[in-house]
Amino acid sequence: MSQFEYVGKSVGRRDGVDKTTGRGLFTTDIFLPGMLFAKVLRSPHPHARIVSIDTSEAEKLPGVKAIMTHKNGPKNLFNAAVPMFLTIPQLERVLDQLLFDEVVRHVGDEVAAVAATSESVAEKALSLIKVEYEILPAVFDPLEAMKPEAPELHAGKGCTPEGRNIPAEIVKIPYNDVEKGLAESDIIIEETFELPVVKQVQMETQAAVAQVDGDGNVTVWSTTQTPHPSRAILGKIFDVPAGKIRVLAPPYVGGGFGVRIGLSGKAEPIAMGLALLAKRPVKMIYTRKEDFIASDTRHAGYVTVKLGAKKDGTFQALDLKAVFNTGAYCTFGAELPGVCGAMTLAIYRIPHQRYFGHSVYTNCTSAGAMRGFGNPQGNLAMEQAVDMMAEKLGMDPMELRMKNIMRPGDPWCLPYPCGTSELPECIRQGAESIGWSRRGKLHEPGAVKLRGLGMAVGTHVSNAWPFCVDYDNAYVTIQSDGSAQVASGVPDIGTGTSTSLVQIASETLGMNMDNVGLTYGDTLGTPFDIGSHASRTCYAAGTAVKAAASDARKQILEYAAGYFNIAAERLEIKNGVIAPMAGSLDECSGSGLCQLEEVKDGKGNSVTMEELAYHAHVRNKQFIGVGRIVPENAPPWHACFAEVEVDTRTGQVRVVKLTAAHDVGRAINPMIVEGQIEGGAVQGIGYALSEEITYNDKGRQQQYSMHNYMLPTAEDIPEIHSIIVEGNDPTGPFGAKGAGECSLVCPASAIANAVANATGYRFKKIPMTPERVFKALNS
Numbered sequence: 001m002s003q004f005e006y007v008g009k010s011v012g013r014r015d016g017v018d019k020t021t022g023r024g025l026f027t028t029d030i031f032l033p034g035m036l037f038a039k040v041l042r043s044p045h046p047h048a049r050i051v052s053i054d055t056s057e058a059e060k061l062p063g064v065k066a067i068m069t070h071k072n073g074p075k076n077l078f079n080a081a082v083p084m085f086l087t088i089p090q091l092e093r094v095l096d097q098l099l100f101d102e103v104v105r106h107v108g109d110e111v112a113a114v115a116a117t118s119e120s121v122a123e124k125a126l127s128l129i130k131v132e133y134e135i136l137p138a139v140f141d142p143l144e145a146m147k148p149e150a151p152e153l154h155a156g157k158g159c160t161p162e163g164r165n166i167p168a169e170i171v172k173i174p175y176n177d178v179e180k181g182l183a184e185s186d187i188i189i190e191e192t193f194e195l196p197v198v199k200q201v202q203m204e205t206q207a208a209v210a211q212v213d214g215d216g217n218v219t220v221w222s223t224t225q226t227p228h229p230s231r232a233i234l235g236k237i238f239d240v241p242a243g244k245i246r247v248l249a250p251p252y253v254g255g256g257f258g259v260r261i262g263l264s265g266k267a268e269p270i271a272m273g274l275a276l277l278a279k280r281p282v283k284m285i286y287t288r289k290e291d292f293i294a295s296d297t298r299h300a301g302y303v304t305v306k307l308g309a310k311k312d313g314t315f316q317a318l319d320l321k322a323v324f325n326t327g328a329y330c331t332f333g334a335e336l337p338g339v340c341g342a343m344t345l346a347i348y349r350i351p352h353q354r355y356f357g358h359s360v361y362t363n364c365t366s367a368g369a370m371r372g373f374g375n376p377q378g379n380l381a382m383e384q385a386v387d388m389m390a391e392k393l394g395m396d397p398m399e400l401r402m403k404n405i406m407r408p409g410d411p412w413c414l415p416y417p418c419g420t421s422e423l424p425e426c427i428r429q430g431a432e433s434i435g436w437s438r439r440g441k442l443h444e445p446g447a448v449k450l451r452g453l454g455m456a457v458g459t460h461v462s463n464a465w466p467f468c469v470d471y472d473n474a475y476v477t478i479q480s481d482g483s484a485q486v487a488s489g490v491p492d493i494g495t496g497t498s499t500s501l502v503q504i505a506s507e508t509l510g511m512n513m514d515n516v517g518l519t520y521g522d523t524l525g526t527p528f529d530i531g532s533h534a535s536r537t538c539y540a541a542g543t544a545v546k547a548a549a550s551d552a553r554k555q556i557l558e559y560a561a562g563y564f565n566i567a568a569e570r571l572e573i574k575n576g577v578i579a580p581m582a583g584s585l586d587e588c589s590g591s592g593l594c595q596l597e598e599v600k601d602g603k604g605n606s607v608t609m610e611e612l613a614y615h616a617h618v619r620n621k622q623f624i625g626v627g628r629i630v631p632e633n634a635p636p637w638h639a640c641f642a643e644v645e646v647d648t649r650t651g652q653v654r655v656v657k658l659t660a661a662h663d664v665g666r667a668i669n670p671m672i673v674e675g676q677i678e679g680g681a682v683q684g685i686g687y688a689l690s691e692e693i694t695y696n697d698k699g700r701q702q703q704y705s706m707h708n709y710m711l712p713t714a715e716d717i718p719e720i721h722s723i724i725v726e727g728n729d730p731t732g733p734f735g736a737k738g739a740g741e742c743s744l745v746c747p748a749s750a751i752a753n754a755v756a757n758a759t760g761y762r763f764k765k766i767p768m769t770p771e772r773v774f775k776a777l778n779s
Contacts, residue, residue, distance in 0.1 A: 005575075006503045006513055007734045010671035014498045014518075015252060024252045027207040028285055030221050035209070036065055036115040038274055038284040039122035041129055042294060043104035043111055046140075046363035046699025047151065048133040050102050050111065058114060058128040063121035066277035067129075069112045070100040073273060078237050080269075081262035081296070081331035081368050082229050082533070088338075088468050094167050094330040096154050099237060099269050103136075105153055105328035106363050107700050108293035110266060115274040115282045138699050139165075142301055142325040142360035153328070153361040165361035167326065168334030173341050173355040175413045181317025181352025185308025189388045193381040194765040197300040197325070197693040198686070199292055199703075200370050201711055204254025206264035206286040206295050210271035212279065219246045222268050223253050225260040226531030228489050231523050233262060237269050238276070248522035249491045256493035257683075258296075258369030261533045262331075265295035292704040296331055296368030297693060299324040299359065303340070303381035313395050315350045315404045322357035322378065324367070331368035333359030335468060342467070343745075344378030345413050346459050346635065348386075348404045353413060363699055369533065371680065372744045375460055376687065380766065383456035383749035387756065396439075397753070398431055401457055415466050416633045422663035422725045423457060423637035430455070430661040433721045434641035439757065442643075450646045451656070452758025455639065456749035462634045462731075462738035463536035470536065472544035473527035476505060476552040476625040480617035482576065482610030483515040484552070489529030490541045491521030495740055496672035497537050503668055504542045504733050508549035510573030511609060535738030538668055540631040542733040552625025556609070559616055559623070563607065579606035632731040636738050637663040640681075640746035644754040651774025653689055653755055654718075658747060661723035665737035670724055673739050677722040680743025686712045688748035689767050 018024035055067045077095040100110055112129055116122040137151040144150060146163030158165045182188060209221040218240065224230040227247040235242040247268070253260070263269065264286075271284040286295065301324035308317035322340050326333030341355030359367075390397040406412060408421050434453060442451030464470040475487040486505045492498040498518055506513045519525045529541055553573065560578045561568040572581050607615075616622065641659040646652070660677050667673040690710035693703045703709040728735035748766060756762045761776050 004507050004734065007507045007668055008666060008670070010669055011499065011503065011513065013496055013672070014502065015492060019252065025250045026204055026252050026254050027209060027221050027223050027250055028204060030209045030250055030283065032209065032211060032281040035281040035283055036117060036274070036278055037119045037122050038113055038115050038270055038282050039119065039126055040110055040270065041112040041126045043107060043109040045104060045133055045135060046107050047136040047138040048104050049136060050104065051132040051134050053112065054130040055112065058125040061121065061125050061128060063117040064114060064125045065117070065280060066115040066274045067112060068100065068273050068277060070098065070102050073100040074237050076237050076239065078233060079331060080233070080266060082226050083332060083335060088335065091169060091334060094334050096157060096167065097329050099266065099273060106365050108290070108365060109328065113270050113274060115278050138363040140362050140364055140695050140699060142323050142362055145360045145362045153363065158361055162358070166358050167330040167361055168359065170356065170358045171338040171341055173345060173413055175345065175353040176351055178317050178319050178352045178354040182306070182308045182319065185316045186311045187389065187392050188306065188308045189385050189392065190306040191385060191388065191764060192302055192304040193384065194302055195300050195377045195380065196766060197364065198298045198691045199693060199709060200257035200259040201709065202255030202257055202259060205288055205291040206267045207284065208264060208267035208271040209281060209283045210268070210275040211281040212275050217244050218272055220268050220272060221250045222247055223260050223264045224262070224268070225253070225256045225491060225493055225533055226262060227491060227521055227523050228528045229531060230263055230268060234268060234272060238272065246524045248524065251521060253491055253493040256532065257371045258373060258533065261369045261531065288706065289704045292709065293365055293701050296366050297327070298370035299326060299336055299367040299374065299377065301325050301377065303377055305381045305385040307385045307389055309389055309393065311393070313393050313400050313403050315348055317352040318345060318350045320344055320355045320378065324359040325362050325364060326359035327362055327364040327366040329366040330359065331366050333367065336374040338467065340374035340378040342414055343375040343458070343460060344382045347382065347406060347457060349406050349410050364695060365701065371683065372741050375458065375745045376748060379456065379458045379745050380749045380752060383746070384752055384762065387753045388762065398427060398436060398455060402427060405457065419634060419731065420727050420729045421635070421637050422727045423639065426637060426639040426661035426663055426725045427457065429723050429725060430639045430641045430659045433659040433723065434643060434657060436641065448648055450648060450758040451643065452754045453641065453643050454750045454753025454755070454757055455641045456746040456753060457639045458745040459635045459637050460738065460742045460745060461534055462539040462636060463631045464534040465631055465633060470530055470540065471630045472529050472540050474541070474544040474548040474627040475527060476548040478552055478556065478613050478623040480614050482608060482613040483517065484509055484511055485517045485519065486545055487519040487526045488541050488545055489523065489526040490532045490537050493532050495532065495537060495676065496669060497532065500538050500668045500672060501542060501545050504545050505549045507734065508546050509553055511576045515576060535636070535740045535742065538736055539634065539732045539738045542668070542736060543631055544627040544629045546733040547627030547629050548625040550625065551627065552623050555623040555625065556612065559621065560607070560612055563612065563615070576609040577606050578609065578612055634665060634729040634731045634737045636742050638742045638746055640750040642747065642750040642754040644751060644758055646755060646758045646773065648777055651770035651777065653768055653773060655685055655751060657719045657721070658685070659721040659723065660743055660747070661725055662739065662742055663725045663727055664739040665727050665729040665732050666735035667724050667726060668734065668736050673724055674722045676739050677743045678720050681720050681747050682712055682717060683744050684747025685716065685751065687766065688751040690769060692767050
């Protein structure tokens, strides 16, 4: 049982009623007086130069109020993702996007935008725009794009000694001498794994509404995960001071999963640009197809693992290489390869390690952030290599992992310590849940349907520091009625932020949650915060809220010290009541009771927060706590176990059960954490078995809707056992670590290992679709 009043309790979510009754407002619900509707003309070609564009007929259409192209659009280069603003301090930003460019670099790239009095008028106007293209050579595979003969996709960018079209610095992580470690190894496993393009498919598509007032102040309602950085990006695009731009969620965001870290595609600048031209509010809502073809995907690519071990199973060396397809624009292509390397190298205690990774421009839709941020790609390769090593050694895969996993205090390549880990307990509980002892005994020889068990382990981050800029601020003000108002710049993208941050503040203040309000996701009323990403919101923003609440609490107790004529450290706050601690009155100077005549009605030795706040208010005093923090980083740990059934007649893989055990430090709200674990597990099943975007020879995306992109449905969801293994990390608020992304890191790896256990065939390319499985088993 939790020793806290609110922390550690599965209290009901504050957004629950609004969302389940349809009262919750999202960007798509915003309607303003005189509002126009935006539509975008998108390139039908993967790579072309716009020779001419004629908008004259569209301009004559009744109801058309503004048209923007590369001729009248802003000319400032930017990066639509947070690397425009959030970056590795020593890494140069890659600014390679214009709102509208003379060159289009993927099917779906923006050519022109129209604002009109209705969506139908805007659609009609698009059909009247005449564009002449010069078709340019295109390339879709990152390995092909690196060759000297490949087309240069961004003039003056991306030609390095390592290859063509490499937009950012190569990430290199040397740790001791990998060649020496390989030479000392008795067994070496070396394999290359191919990862697909997949999509976040969040419930709400990219969207924004922009309004400009008479003084040039801009308000943007947006689906962004990062309101404050997005405001800065918009300011740079349009040369408008950030102080004149307000970005907010209205108040809810229909899921994120990384695709909105920064701008929501280009919804915000398109809406803002047209609003500036038309001098009327403009609403820009992506269709589902536009969301697929014109907003960031997960990075596809190739990961090569070379793992060396002694005969007793002791890992000696790991040489890891990754080449990622970043698509037409870099977005997160500079940062993601480093996360892949760092997180993969951090799982095991290996004395000699090396990583070499980078992204490559292609004429695919841009790849950016998606839940796990490079970690699932590296984990799939690494965890399959570990299983292959176990097979070579004749060891149980779980035994091999337990022998080599990182332990607290072990040296590793990351720039912060491995402080706490409950990974061994995660493995133990996960193995018990899945019935690991049955492995290898699940089907008879010659069976048509084969059963197998697989596992995978991993780690992640609780924020982006010290890899990238990452700091937090928060305010806590106590109102004259004794209630509290918390202000934090992070939005709630469905992860329960609006509940868990209030739990942290209430616990710190010693106040009932009903008396604590939260302002969030609005640049106008909150201090700067990087935003919701990197599994950081509860850990990092929560630390800032706790610091602000602690500051306010300190002020309250110092004021109450004079009120009671007793030292502040002798006072406590419980359930909104301030009183001396047990035994403290005996040590008071004077009577030990309240020395002020205003309180006489039998309350005796205590005072409510309302009474004290009002007492301070009429004496020109308010309690305002400020939290300014640079977070530390606490690695969360996770173990995933899968049982699968493979039908050899059809190639169909069915996940029978999936167990996910997670070390999240202390779960601030266990119900929310369990929801995060289950949601990530389902996305991991799709990554392993069905989800993929492919391109035809014309560079067109062949999966672009819910009908042809094979998301897992309710019928595909197996029994999922979520296990929270609590610890107490001293760096997080009340011992919490990050949790949001961790649940998507290992499921595909565990499923792939389970399929190999069932069939004896190792799939080095995912998803493991029925066609691929059938072909492999019958070749």
